[in-house]
Amino acid sequence: MIWKNNKIIAALMHRSFSFGERDGDRALLLTFEHMKQLLLFAFLIVAGSVSSQTIQLLDSNHTSSIRGLSVVTDKIVWVSGTNGMVGRSIDGGATFTWNKVDGFAKTDFRDIEAFDANTAIIIGIDTPAVILKTVDGGKNWKIVFQDKRPGMFLDAMEFFNEKSGVVIGDPINGKIFIAVTIDGGDNWRTMPEQLAPAAEKGEAMFASSGTNIRSVGKNELLFITGGMYSRIFIRNDKILLPILQGKETTGANSLAVWDKKTFTVVGGDFMNATSTEKNCVLTRNGGKTFISPTTPPFGYRSCVEYLTKSKLITCGITGVDVSEDGGDNWRNISATGFHVVRKAKKGSAVFLAGGKGKVAKLVW
Known part of the structure; x- marks a missing residue:
């Protein structure tokens, strides 16, 4: 433009x-x-x-805080959140159907992966940690994974395609929890602890938007951690990120990947949400070096997404920012807070979701 x-x-x-x-x-x-x-x-x-991007509120005033968002096409949108709530739209957000998952009225569904208007998978973070699947548009859900161990906490989920996917969780016995599926989420296999990546003391993941793990190509995954340490795991490398860390509330929250060389990380301190200190880093050489933006996002940010290679959007509880130069400079377009933002897998529509059941659309 x-x-x-x-x-x-x-x-x-x-x-x-x-x-x-x-x-x-x-x-x-x-x-x-x-x-x-x-x-x-x-x-x-x-x-x-430059100022043409605006946020259009679509739905709100629900009791659920939404952190799970999956945009299949420009028309098909799924969301999930607290109080066992799942929402679905098949008309581009004009209307949503909301359902409370039977038997899980108190569960916080922090991430959702949808494949079409009928099929979706949700993760319930803890007590117990569960994964559920629907094939009838959310009317009925089947438990496909459950782990009742103390300390279990599922953070995010990522699929390479409609068959192969990964769920990642906080460390158990010092090892990051990982489970995989190769049959569309019908069955999940836990990675043995001896093979799982080791975490440092006080290192974990933030289940803030379901985007601390991302796929690259057909068979590669990247994920980030936060807390006392904030690292990015790339193949066998564990790289300390130049992002705010050192407390339980600090660190990397979200990772966006354009290709094997180009990705962006956002985070900060959610207890100091207006601070711009070390809240964003980016790399253009596959993680060999990371740089900080000249103009960072305007506060703590829980999610970031590429719209094109040069255009990005990020959101947090203090607002929404966009970059039109690959993440070097950010501009605030809304003071309304959101937890998560995602672009359609097959399309160009961009949706956001957050507290009090807010669902919105980026007009761009």
């Missing part, structure tokens, strides 16, 4: 030199006046394009 407007500006400026009369001074004056008017017009065009 900016490129197109730059062409408009160039054309307008070129036209300004065609104005004028034979009298030299008068021609110069007319040219100057037209230049001012046309440059003002061009500025308004650019300003309009």
Whole structure:
């Protein structure tokens, strides 16, 4: 959009030199006046394009706080949250159907993965940790995994495709919990502790938006940790991130991946939500080096998502920000807080969700 407007500006400026009369001074004056008017017009065009992103609220005033969000297409959207609630829209968010999952009225469903209008998987974080699946649009749910061990806490879920997926959880006996499925979530196999990645003392994951684990290509996963230590796990490498850490409330919360070399991490301290200190880092060489933005997001952020390689969106409890230069500079577009933002897997629609059942759409 900016490129197109730059062409408009160039054309307008070129036209300004065609104005004028034979009298030299008068021609110069007319040219100057037209230049001012046309440059003002061009500025308004650019300003309009830069500020064109807005947040459109679609649904709210529910008792559920939403952190699970899966956007299948521009029309099919699923959300999940506290009090056992799951919502579904098949008309692009114009209307939502809300259901409380039977037997799980007190469960917090922190993440959801949907495949179509009928099929979805949700994770209940603890007491007990559960994974459930529906194949009839959320009317009925089947328990496909359950772990009642003390300390079990599921954080996020990621699928490579409709068959193969991974769930990640906080460390048990010093090892990060991982379970995998290869049959669309019907069955899950827990990774043996001796093979699971080791965590440092005080290191865990934040179940803030279901995005601390991401797939890269067809068979590679990246995930991030927070707390006393904040690291990114890339293949066999465990890289300490230059992001705020050292307390239980600090660290990386969300990871967005464009390709094997380009990804962005956001977080901060959710107990100091307006602070911009070390709340975002990005890499363009596959994690060999990380850099901080020139202009960071405007506070603690719990989720980040690529819209294009250069355009990103991030959200947290203090607002929503966008970047149009690959994450180097961020601009606030809303002071309304959201927990999670996701782009359609098959489409261009972007949805957000947060506290009090808020669901919104990015107009861009």
